[in-house]
Amino acid sequence: MTRLTSDDIKETPVVSKLDTELKNIVGTTLLGVASNTIPGMTGDFDFKNLKAGVVPITSGEGVIRGFSESVKAISEYLGMEAFVTNSPDVGGIAEAMSKGADIIFMADDYEFIAYNLKTGVYSNNTIATAKGYISALELAMGTFENNEVLVIGAGRVGTVAVEILSKKCSKVFVTDIDCTRAENLASKYPNVYCVKNIEEAVRSNMNILDASPGLIDGEWVQKGAIISAPGIPYAFDKKGEDKAKIIIHDPLSIGVSAMAVLSARDEYF
Ligand code: 2YJ
Numbered sequence: 001m002t003r004l005t006s007d008d009i010k011e012t013p014v015v016s017k018l019d020t021e022l023k024n025i026v027g028t029t030l031l032g033v034a035s036n037t038i039p040g041m042t043g044d045f046d047f048k049n050l051k052a053g054v055v056p057i058t059s060g061e062g063v064i065r066g067f068s069e070s071v072k073a074i075s076e077y078l079g080m081e082a083f084v085t086n087s088p089d090v091g092g093i094a095e096a097m098s099k100g101a102d103i104i105f106m107a108d109d110y111e112f113i114a115y116n117l118k119t120g121v122y123s124n125n126t127i128a129t130a131k132g133y134i135s136a137l138e139l140a141m142g143t144f145e146n147n148e149v150l151v152i153g154a155g156r157v158g159t160v161a162v163e164i165l166s167k168k169c170s171k172v173f174v175t176d177i178d179c180t181r182a183e184n185l186a187s188k189y190p191n192v193y194c195v196k197n198i199e200e201a202v203r204s205n206m207n208i209l210d211a212s213p214g215l216i217d218g219e220w221v222q223k224g225a226i227i228s229a230p231g232i233p234y235a236f237d238k239k240g241e242d243k244a245k246i247i248i249h250d251p252l253s254i255g256v257s258a259m260a261v262l263s264a265r266d267e268y269f
Contacts, residue, residue: 002213002232003109004064008251012070015077018250025246026139031078034257036135037128038265045261047079052103052114052260053096056088060109063088071105074256103263105256112255114263123262125255129230130160132258133209134168136248137228141207144168150205152198153212154181157230161209166192175201177214210235218243230255 011017019030026033035045052075054068068084075082083099085092096104097117104115112125138144149169151161154176165172166189175195176182186194195201202208202220210216210229218239221227229235229249236247248254 003061004067004232004251006065006067008232009064009066009070012066012250012252013073015074015253018253019077022136022248025248026136028139030074030253030257033136033139033254034078034132034261036139037131037258037261045078045264047075047260047264050080050102050264051100052080052082052105053092053099053101054082054084055092055096055104055106056084057092057106057108058088067107068105070252071256074253075103075105075260078257078260080260103260105259112259114259116263121263121265123259125259126156127160128258128262129255130157130164130211131262132254133157133211133228133230133248134161134164135258136254137207137209137226138168140226140228140246140248146170147207148173148205149207149209150175150195150201152176152201152208152210152214152216153231154178154185155211158209158211159185161211162186162189162192165209173201173205176212216240 031044035041054071056063056068072082072084085095087095102118113122115122147169148171149165150173151158152175162174172192173195174182174186175198179196182194186192199220206222206225208227210231212231216235218237221240221243223243225244227244227247234249
């Protein structure tokens with residue numbers, strides 16, 4: 001699993017830059033993309049009166065410089081009051097509770113969750129990232145109805161993405177460097193097909209959700225392709241960028257914004 005580095009997220013606190021980019025390329029803000037993860041929701045989710053506590057976690061490989069501050073900045077941008085706790089770990093959770101946090105964000109090397117202390121609802125970054133990038137892809141494409149999407153990568157985010165997209169699209173294609181993994185995933189759904197060769201998969205699809213850490217050769221990208229790319233590191237070269245109509249990518253903000261919306265709701269769905 002990819003662990004974020006301080007370098008990956010050095011620009012994340014400047015959320016306004018991504019917001020402007022999203023407005024230009026998908027026609028809505030970061031909050032709009034996150035709100036669209038809720039089925040049937042019209043308009044933007046209202047974060048007024050919600051307080052987020054971000055707890056640094058020292059286990060495993062430890063604290064990533066700038067990580068908690070980035071999550072705080074994203075929460076504030078969405079409209080919440082937010083703070084990073086002075087203490088890490090369990091002491092930080094206690095501190096967040098005592099300071100009246102509604103939602104606690106915390107991440108170790110494997111899981112990143114947002115837990116709503118008031119309702120018991122929680123969201124995890126894997127599911128929220130898949131939903132956030134699917135939302136952005138849907139806004140960029142206009143609709144999934146009668147459309148096909150290629151998912152690159154049958155890892156954690158790709159697996160969730162395939163499951164969700166199989167219910168929304170006419171056909172979903174999935175490709176992975178590990179063919180068996182892609183084949184096994186495809187075999188679970190009647191309208192999901194495995195494409196063994198990644199080059200062939202990219203060459204034959206206009207709508208792509210790239211949830212893999214691999215690089216994609218710009219030669220393969222179709223002119224006018226629409227690409228939503230949660231994968232880290234960023235996969236596209238200059239040629240791919242020039243040929244694609246849209247590439248949506250950021251290391252943290254779309255996933256965290258979707259986590260915020262999904263945990264702030266008062267019910268699971
Ligand atoms: O608190 C800190 O600064 C660190 N413990 C943050 C760790 C961040 N975790 C990661 O980057 C993991 N790869 C997250 C896995 C999320 C799954 N989508």
